[in-house]
Amino acid sequence: MNDTLSVLVVSPEVAPLAQTGGLAEVAGTLPLALNELGCRVAVAMPAYHQVMQNRTDLEVAARDIPVRVGDLYLTAQVLQAELAPGVPLFLVQRDEYFDRSGIYGGYQGDYFDNPERFIFFSRAIPAMCPGVGFVPDVILANDWESGLVMVMLDLGALPRTAGVFSIHNQGYLGLVPAERRHIIGIPDRYYGIDGLEYFGQMSLLKAGIMYSQAVTTVSPTYAQEIQTPEGGQGLDGAMRAVNWKLRGILNGVDYHVWNPAADPHIAAQYSIDDLAGKALCKQSLLEEMGLAHLKDAPIIGMVTRLTSQKGFNLVAEASEDIFKAGAGLIVLGAGEPWHEDQLKKLKELYPDRVAMRIGYDPPLAHQIIAGCDMLLMPSMYEPCGLAQMYALKYGAIPLVRAVGGLNDTIRDPGDGTPATGFKFGSFQARALARAVRRAVEVFGQPETWKEMMVAGMKEDFSWGRSAREYLSVFEWAIDRRRSR
Numbered sequence: 404m405n406d407t408l409s410v411l412v413v414s415p416e417v418a419p420l421a422q423t424g425g426l427a428e429v430a431g432t433l434p435l436a437l438n439e440l441g442c443r444v445a446v447a448m449p450a451y452h453q454v455m456q457n458r459t460d461l462e463v464a465a466r467d468i469p470v471r472v473g474d475l476y477l478t479a480q481v482l483q484a485e486l487a488p489g490v491p492l493f494l495v496q497r498d499e500y501f502d503r504s505g506i507y508g509g510y511q512g513d514y515f516d517n518p519e520r521f522i523f524f525s526r527a528i529p530a531m532c533p534g535v536g537f538v539p540d541v542i543l544a545n546d547w548e549s550g551l552v553m554v555m556l557d558l559g560a561l562p563r564t565a566g567v568f569s570i571h572n573q574g575y576l577g578l579v580p581a582e583r584r585h586i587i588g589i590p591d592r593y594y595g596i597d598g599l600e601y602f603g604q605m606s607l608l609k610a611g612i613m614y615s616q617a618v619t620t621v622s623p624t625y626a627q628e629i630q631t632p633e634g635g636q637g638l639d640g641a642m643r644a645v646n647w648k649l650r651g652i653l654n655g656v657d658y659h660v661w662n663p664a665a666d667p668h669i670a671a672q673y674s675i676d677d678l679a680g681k682a683l684c685k686q687s688l689l690e691e692m693g694l695a696h697l698k699d700a701p702i703i704g705m706v707t708r709l710t711s712q713k714g715f716n717l718v719a720e721a722s723e724d725i726f727k728a729g730a731g732l733i734v735l736g737a738g739e740p741w742h743e744d745q746l747k748k749l750k751e752l753y754p755d756r757v758a759m760r761i762g763y764d765p766p767l768a769h770q771i772i773a774g775c776d777m778l779l780m781p782s783m784y785e786p787c788g789l790a791q792m793y794a795l796k797y798g799a800i801p802l803v804r805a806v807g808g809l810n811d812t813i814r815d816p817g818d819g820t821p822a823t824g825f826k827f828g829s830f831q832a833r834a835l836a837r838a839v840r841r842a843v844e845v846f847g848q849p850e851t852w853k854e855m856m857v858a859g860m861k862e863d864f865s866w867g868r869s870a871r872e873y874l875s876v877f878e879w880a881i882d883r884r885r886s887r
Contacts, residue, residue, distance in 0.1 A: 408877060409443040410434075411539040413528050415521065415548035417446055417486070420454045421506055424708065425654065425789050426545055426571045429621070432657045433873065434490050436866035440874060445537050446486050449524050450496035452503055460484045464493060465534035470527045472519050473586035479527040481535055493535055495527045518579045519586055521607070525551035526588075529560035541565045541877045547577025550611030554589055557614040565884035567876060568611035570620040572786050573629050573636045574712065577607030602637060612641060616880035618649045619873070621787035622808035626651030634784060650876055653808060654787045655866030661769075661793045668769035673798075675860045678853075681773070681798050688733065688774030692758035697731040701846040703839070704775030704799065706768045706790055709738030709746060714781035714804065719745045720832035721839070726756045728836075728843045733775060734759045735767055777802045777842055781827075781835050785809045791824070795859035800824050800852070802842050804835075812864065816845075821858035 416422050418431035434444045448454075455461070464483035469476065479495050486492040495501075500520040508514050525544075529552065532538045542564055544552040553566040579587060584594060584605050592598070598613055599605040612618055620626050626649055628634030630642045642649065663681075664674040670687035673680025685702065689695045694702075703725070707713045718725070718732075725732065734746055734757070743761055750757045760767060772778060778794035780803045787808030791801040795812075801824035803809040813824035825845075827838040845851055 407443070408441075408541070408874070409537070409539040410437055410445075410877065411528075411532070411537065411542045412444065412446045412545070413525075413542055413549045413552055414446070414448055414545040415524070416506060417448045417492075420457070420492075421448070421451050423506055424571075425621075425787065428657070428789055429569075429571065429654050430545060431486070432655065432866055433870060435487050435657075436655065436870035437873065438487070438490050439867075440870055442874070443539075445491040445493060445539070447493040447495065447528055447531075449501040449520075450482055450494035451501050451506060454494060455502070458484055461494065465531055468527055468531045468534055470497075470523055470530060471588050472523050472526070473588055477523065479523070479531065481527075481531045483535065491537065493531065493537075495524055495531065497523060500524075518577070518583065518607070521548040521577070522551055522586060522588070525549050525607075526555060528552050529555045529564070532561060532564075539564055540881055541567055543567045543569060543873070543877075544611055544615075545569045546571050547575055547606070547608035547611070550577060550607040550609070551587065551589075553611045553614040554593060558589065563885060565617075565877070565880040566615040567617045567619060567880050568615035570608070570612070570618065570629070570786070573608070573620075573634075573638060574784070575608065576601060576636065576638075577610075579605040579607065581605070606638075609638060609641060612638070612645060616648070616883045617876050618645060619876060620649070620651050621654050622811045623651035623653070624810045625784075625786040625807040628784065628807060650872070652869050652872045652876070653811060653864065654789060655869040656789065656792045656796070656864045658796065658865055661796055663773055663797045666769055666773065668766040669773040670770070675857060678798065678856070684770070684773040685776070686774075688770050689731075691770070692733055692760075694731055694733070694755075694758050696755065700729055700731050701777060701843050702731045702733060702775045703777045703779050703802070704771040705732070705734040705736065705779050706771055707734070707736040707780070709736045709742035711739070711742070712783050712785075713738075714783055714830070714835075715742045715745060717781045717830065717832045717835045718779070719749055721836040722749055722753065724832075724836035725839050726753055728840050730756075730839060730843060732757050733771055735762075735764060735771055737762050772797045772799055775799050776846060777825075780804065780809055782806060782809065783830055788812070792862075792864045795823060795862045795864075798856040798860050800842065800855055800859065802838055804828070804830065812862075814858075822855055823859040823862060824855070
């Protein structure tokens with residue numbers, strides 16, 4: 404392995420500093436795995452209000468970095484700290500863009516100027532690298548918020564730096580209306596159908612796809628799905644055109660954080676060699692959530708964003724069948740008001756079967772995954788998914804729709820042995836209900852259930868293997884960049 408390879412990971416969110424979903428987990432843990440493989444790695448993100456409030460170790464790394472957004476000639480300041488020992492963290496600061504209560508928006512929805520905010524961020528990245536003394540061999544840019552970095556490299560910024568673009572969710576296109584395209588500030592040749600144009604608008608996600616040396620996405624199955632009309636979000640033609648440089652690499656799990664044998668958030672620690680603590684975690688969770696009377700019932704957990712993508716409408720529609728099968732349901736999540744209302748109505752209809760918590764509560768997420776018997780993920784689409792991998796390690800049997808990374812990480816009894824979970828295919832309530840009935844039937848067979856639990860706990864989705872796959876992509880992309 405090339406121990407001199409230098410990598411800059413660019414992301415709009417990085418755990419544990421600022422997070423809305425799985426992207427932050429990847430941006431916070433992949434750099435550590437690359438560092439362990441001998442790479443020089445740094446991470447760059449915006450200097451959000453919440454990050455500035457929570458870090459007291461920030462130092463100025465560079466001042467007055469010139470950044471153009473449309474007709475505005477602005478400057479950025481870059482602050483520096485460490486994400487982890489040996490992994491520098493660079494924060495791009497411009498207070499009118501990033502000193503806000505939310506990352507992407509607030510209760511009124513997304514910020515209107517999100518395109519300007521992340522165009523500024525993307526254009527600042529190659530401009531800052533010489534100033535902070537970190538000119539990388541490769542930039543790994545993540546999702547639409549950093550897609551324009553790939554265009555800046557194509558325009559000649561950092562001539563020896565390769566660009567790799569990672570798609571975590573193709574549903575977020577980063578659209579700029581045609582009448583505002585001047586804010587992007589790149590030559591007209593980039594705005595055509597082979598460039599940023601997307602049905603009359605401009606897509607910053609497409610910018611990353613078209614102008615990078617390589618494209619990655621977060622599971623092999625999702626890499627295939629985004630090349631289809633059903634899964635491509637209108638970009639399936641573009642994805643088929645670049646499939647020669649597209650690679651699906653499963654996200655990894657940080658088992659320092661997600662490990663039932665050392666988890667400080669759960670009622671009792673346990674392991675594959677001593678499962679006694681699992682029952683104590685279930686008992687504690689049920690007492691905490693007011694469902695202690697369901698101690699012998701199969702408990703289904705959900706830790707999810709309450710959005711249409713995550714399939715909560717299927718749960719509501721199949722609820723009568725789920726509860727007739729004898730299951731209880733515990734849900735932690737927040738999201739679209741309509742789905743939050745659905746969850747509240749479900750609790751009103753089945754008060755002795757449903758417990759819920761609206762919001763984002765990491766300790767409770769650990770407690771639900773440790774205490775439930777099954778973890779339900781009925782997603783319309785799921786690029787990778789991390790919760791099902793956490794659940795496996797905690798002996799909670801995943802019950803998932805066979806899409807994206809859910810399909811790649813779970814083995815159904817029908818897939819051969821050893822089975823680690825249950826899958827269903829159609830995005831329909833009746834398909835979900837059938838899968839629940841299958842799972843509840845096996846729950847009634849303690850020896851078979853334990854075999855599935857143990858098979859799941861033996862799975863290893865740590866970052867090492869995935870990080871090595873990224874390294875091979877980086878080296879290939881560098882060869883492409885430098886042989887132009």
